[in-house]
Amino acid sequence: MKGLVLSGGSGTRLRPITHTSAKQLVPVANRPVLFYGLESIAEAGITEVGIVVGETAAEIREAVGDGSRFGLDVTYIEQEKPLGLAHGVLLAREFLGDDDFTMYLGDNFIVDGIKPFVDEFRESRPDAQILLTRVMDPRAFGVAELGSDGQVVGLQEKPEFPKSDLALVGVYFFTPAIHEAVRRLKPSGRGELEITDAIQSLIDDGRTIGSAEITGYWKDTGNVSDMLEVNRQVLEGVEPLMEGSVDEASEIIGRVTVGRGTVVRNCRIIGPAVIGADCELTDTYIGPFTSVADGCRIVSSEIEFSIVLGEASVEGVDRVQSSLIGRRATVSGTRRVPNSNRLVLGDHSSVHIQV
Template sequence: MKALVLSGGSGTRLRPFSHSMPKQLIPVANKPVLDYVLENIRDIGIRDVGIVSGDRIDHIGAAVGDGSRFGLDITLLRQDAPRGLAHAVLVARDFLGDDDFVMYLGDNMLLPGIEDAAAAFRQDRPAAQVLVHKVPDPRAFGVAELAPDGSVQRLVEKPREPRSDLALIGVYFFTPAIHDAIAAIGPSARGELEITDAIQELLDRGAFVKAVEYDGYWKDTGEVADVLECNRKVLSDMQGRVEGHVDEHSRLSGDVVIGPGARVVRSRITGPAVIGAGSLIEDSQISAYTSIGADCVLSGTSLGDSIVLDGARLSGVSDIVGSLIGRAATVAAAPVNAEGHRIVIGDHAGVEVAA
């Protein structure tokens, strides 16, 4: 079995971050979302992985390398434009050959993994197997309608009146039968080759399509709120350790990870939290559910429930909560005599200022 990871898309809901980095590389607990995806694939015994990406393929390649650090062999596959999930399978046709494969959306977090789903596919080997998850409002998703035996009867994309609360999530298992099904469909109304149409084609041909309900933690990290929620979840399961230096005037409580070369000086950190390698936390207070990236400097700052990316500098600012601060960003207090707030902000960004 092989794996196909989709790491394209423009990430419009994560702007401005997605202007400068693929959304799949945004970190959760100081590790890119894509790393969690690749680790889940490795854990089901797959070695050969193709990653489909567009104009950010060089960023993806620089982040994952040849895959050896994951125990994988990674092949990069370029898609000229976002033309749908089924089109990504077309792009990967030569790589996939006649092997079974799992297709995994690279911005989806599934904890603790997909081992049970993989075992179910290998046991029954349906033409296709979809992972589904109960959601309160299925109208924004592809929805699976199931027979009593768990087989899929019909797939409906974003139904106005859903007959099921089982949404398709970002993991699919396929036999080579999917290739003929994709060849038989045309673009949807939005001009894309939809994987749901290809699976429906299998159903129309009488093929067995199975649904497995995923009862673990699942989140599509498409928005800042989703990324922060994933950060809280991963940090909650992390055990504290200190590999850097914490001075005698500082206090750690709860599970706190201090990375190699990081320094904590006259500061208080309440876990769960992680401080990246080489960062300096000085005269600051870090509250729970916070991830500080590598080589950051925080001085005279208080923040919590936030993610700070590598190389950021925060000085003299307080009460920062629920925030995502980009790479090498600077957040500083205004001069005492300032008449108001001074803001330098890029396209599609958002900022909230206390009244």
Template sequence: MKALVLAGGTGSRLRPFTHTRAKQLLPIANQPVVHYALRAIADAGIVDVGVVVGGHADDIRRAVGDGSAFGLRVTYLHQPEPLGLAHAVLIARDFLQDDDFLLYLGDNYLEGGVTEFVRRSRAGRDAARLLLTAVPDPTAFGVAEVDGDGLVRRLEEKPEQPRSDLAMIGVYAFTPAVHEAVRAIAPSGRGELELTHAVQWLIDRGLGVRAETTTMPWRDTGSVDDLLEANRHVLDRLEGRVDGKVDAHSVLVGRVSIAEGAVVKGSRIVGPAVIGPGAVISNSSVGPYTAIGEDCRIEDSAISFSVLLRGARVEGAPCIEQSLIGREAVVAAAPRPPQAHRLVLGDHSKVQLTS
């Protein structure tokens, strides 16, 4: 079995961050989202992985390399335009050949991995197997209608009146039968080849499509809120470790990970929290569920439940919460109002001063 990881797309819900980087490279606990997918694939015993890339291909290549850091062999597949998930399968045909494969959306976080899902997919001979989870608002997802035997009877993409609350979470297993399906379907109204249409094509022709449900934490990290929530889930499993420097005037509470090269001075850090290499925290308070990236600077500030990307600076900010702060961004206190007023007034002018 091979794997296909989708790391293209525009990430419109995460703009402006995705103007300058791939959404799959935004960090969860200081690690790119796509790294979690690759580790899950490796843990499941898959070695050959195709990574579909788009406009940020060079960034993805730098972050993933040849895959050897994960125990994988990575082949890059270029998708010139984001024309749908089924289109990604279509352009990967030469790489996939006639092997079964796992399809994994590279901006998804799934706690617990896919090892058992892959094992059952290998043991069965269904044309496709989908991983589903119950969601409060199915209208925002692809939704599956499943019978009592676990067979999928119908799929709908973001239905106005969902037939179930079971959403597809971006993990699929396919046999080579899907290749005929992606060639047979037509673009949807938004001009994309929809994977839901390809799977429905298999169902309509009597080919078995089976569903599994999971209750493990899952997030499509396509929005800031979901990214912060995924960060919370990962930090909940963090083990405290101090490899950097913490001075005698600082206090660490709970599980705090401080990377080598990081410096904490006169500050209080409450875990779970992770501080990246080269970061400097001084005279500040860092609250729980915060991930501070490489080379960040936090001074005279308080921050919690947030993610800071590489090189971000926060100075004189009394309270920052639930924030995502980009690379090299600067947050600073506004200048104080002037203590005196300088006026140049014409004849017959009238000025009222508030202080």
């Protein structure tokens, strides 16, 4: 069985961050979200993985390399334009050959991994198997309709009037039967080759489509709110680790990681929180569910429930929360009546906050 990871999307919902960075490489607890997916695939016993890459191919190649750090053998598959999930399968035909495979969307996060679902698919081996989860507003997702026997009888892609609240999670399992279904697809109204249409074609042909409902935690990290929520979820499991320098005037409460080479002076840090390597924190409060990447400088500021990317600088800002601050971004301010600032800043941004 092989793995196919789709990492070619442009990440429009995470802009301006994704103007200069692949959405799959935005970090969760200081590790790219893509890495969690690759580790899940490896833990399921899959070693051969094709990664479909687009305009951010160079960045993803540099981050993932040959895959050996994850126990994988990675092949890169170029996609000039993101023309739908089924288009990724079409491009990967030579790599996949006649093997069964799992298709994993590179910006999805499943906290408990996919090994139980891989094992189930290998044992029962339907022509395709989908993962489902119940959502409040299914109109934003692919939606599955199940029959009275629990079998999948129909699929809809972002329907205006959904027939159920069961949304397709971004992980699929296929036998080679999917290739013929993909080959005969025509672009949808969105101009894309929809994987839901391909699976519906299998249903129409009388093929067996299995399903399993995820009861644990799943998120599509395609927007800032979901990214912050996934960061919170991962930080819940962080273990305390002190590799940097923390002075006697500082207070560390709860599960906090401080990376090597980081200097903390007169700060209060309440976990769960992760502080990367080679950071400088002075006269600062870091609240729960915050991750600060390597090389950041934070002075006389308060940050909570936020993600701060590498080499960013925050100085003199009374309160930042629910924010995603890009690489090498600069945020500065003057002291004033305590208030809150919510920021989504692209890489190399410069912001001065003043009243």
